[in-house]
Amino acid sequence: xxxxxxxxxxxxxxxxxxxxxxxxxxxxxxxxxxxxxxxxxxxxxxxxxxxxxxxxxxxxxxxxxxxxxxxxxxxxxxxxxxxxxxxxxxxxxxxxxxxxxxxxxxxxxxxxxxxxxxxxxxxxxxxxxxxxxxxxxxxxxxxxxxxxxxxxxxxx
Numbered sequence: 001x002x003x004x005x006x007x008x009x010x011x012x013x014x015x016x017x018x019x020x021x022x023x024x025x026x027x028x029x030x031x032x033x034x035x036x037x038x039x040x041x042x043x044x045x046x047x048x049x050x051x052x053x054x055x056x057x058x059x060x061x062x063x064x065x066x067x068x069x070x071x072x073x074x075x076x077x078x079x080x081x082x083x084x085x086x087x088x089x090x091x092x093x094x095x096x097x098x099x100x101x102x103x104x105x106x107x108x109x110x111x112x113x114x115x116x117x118x119x120x121x122x123x124x125x126x127x128x129x130x131x132x133x134x135x136x137x138x139x140x141x142x143x144x145x146x147x148x149x150x151x152x153x154x155x156x
Contacts, residue, residue: 001089034074
């Protein structure tokens with residue numbers, strides 16, 4: 001199954017030093033060049049060189065004239081266009097508008113929290129909530145009711 005990731009899950013897992021969880025939970029991850037560029041713009045979160053990670057596959061940019069996603073930033077637009085082009089089985093994306101559009105066009109979505117929940121279910125992490133709190137501590141925002149529901153689902 002082809003899996004594409006947008007920028008935010010890559011930033012989130014890099015922020016907590018657990019980029020490896022994306023691979024352990026989802027296997028190979030496809031990204032488009034605009035996502036690579038967004039990850040390497042700099043800022044407070046340092047993302048490893050994605051081109052040097054063997055389980056991250058850099059896919060060609062889709063055509064830039066995809067009017068379905070003009071309201072999205074470049075990374076989201078290109079990720080969704082490429083995922084549709086390649087009939088991806090899953091798109092990792094956190095932003096609400098991007099998720100809504102992906103689902104509207106028939107793509108299955110997951111995000112950072114869903115990946116953390118799955119990592120706990122797989123025994124890859126001991127607890128879900130401490131990593132969510134760590135993400136929140138560096139500026140990531142998640143609706144607290146969603147966090148509590150996912151934590152309860154996992155027995156926390």
